Amino acid sequence: EAGFDLVPPPDVRGKRVLLKPNLVDLPRDGRPVTTNPAIIIAAAEAFRRRGAAVVLIADGPALQRDAWQIVDAIGLTGLLAEHGLDFIDLNHADVRSVPNAGGHTELTHLYCTRPVLEADVIVSMPKMKVHHWAGVTLSMKNMFGTLPGHVYGWPRNIFHLADLNRAVLDFNLTTPPDYAIVDGIVGLEGDGPIRGTAVDVGVIVVGTNAPAVDATATRIMGLRPESIDYLRR
Numbered sequence: 001e002a003g004f005d006l007v008p009p010p011d012v013r014g015k016r017v018l019l020k021p022n023l024v025d026l027p028r029d030g031r032p033v034t035t036n037p038a039i040i041i042a043a044a045e046a047f048r049r050r051g052a053a054v055v056l057i058a059d060g061p062a063l064q065r066d067a068w069q070i071v072d073a074i075g076l077t078g079l080l081a082e083h084g085l086d087f088i089d090l091n092h093a094d095v096r097s098v099p100n101a102g103g104h105t106e107l108t109h110l111y112c113t114r115p116v117l118e119a120d121v122i123v124s125m126p127k128m129k130v131h132h133w134a135g136v137t138l139s140m141k142n143m144f145g146t147l148p149g150h151v152y153g154w155p156r157n158i159f160h161l162a163d164l165n166r167a168v169l170d171f172n173l174t175t176p177p178d179y180a181i182v183d184g185i186v187g188l189e190g191d192g193p194i195r196g197t198a199v200d201v202g203v204i205v206v207g208t209n210a211p212a213v214d215a216t217a218t219r220i221m222g223l224r225p226e227s228i229d230y231l232r233r
Contacts, residue, residue, distance in 0.1 A: 007208065019040060022059070024061055033188060040079075043125065071087055093148060095148050097112075098112050104169045111148060125182075128183060128187035130189055138180075138182055139214055143168075144159070
């Protein structure tokens with residue numbers, strides 16, 4: 001709530017809010033690869049208090065065909081039941097073909113999931129991590145998980161072949177997040193996004209402008225935003 005007071009999110013009264021955490025893969029000992037469930041639940045309750053009609057949690061993990069295995073493994077299943085929240089596995093959700101609003105790759109259309117397209121407010125909730133191809137994975141790269149695995153495969157190699165950094169721009173311009181909440185309480189450095197080493201950072205970075213949020217988080221990580229291709233672009 002304190003973060004919301006400092007940087008107010010969009011008006012959610014009577015609206016459908018979709019929280020998109022990073023549930024990339026099953027948890028690994030000592031490696032914080034997924035968004036902390038406590039932050040996901042806290043955000044959901046905060047948006048409810050602000051009048052959201054519906055709050056959904058949704059993700060399409062890149063490395064795991066069954067998102068519910070990750071939800072169970074990180075202890076989120078019980079919290080969802082306790083707070084009356086629904087989770088949607090975007091890898092298997094209905095899709096609609098929409099024009100690629102970015103045009104940074106040669107892909108003319110993107111197959112976007114209906115839960116994302118039907119949301120009034122999209123909130124990207126990544127874990128603060130480095131990424132061995134993209135440099136960092138924060139609120140913009142986190143939107144990778146809104147593209148369905150049953151169309152693009154696991155781990156959506158078509159976007160790597162098309163140029164991952166340009167693809168990040170394409171799907172952020174096609175279905176842009178309206179708010180970002182970066183879980184930097186414990187981050188991941190080294191060989192991210194699923195290996196690497198845990199590092200205590202002790203921050204949560206929030207904002208309404210995903211590139212600005214990610215640039216700030218990148219500086220906190222000790223890196224220059226200009227060194228990250230999609231942020232520079």
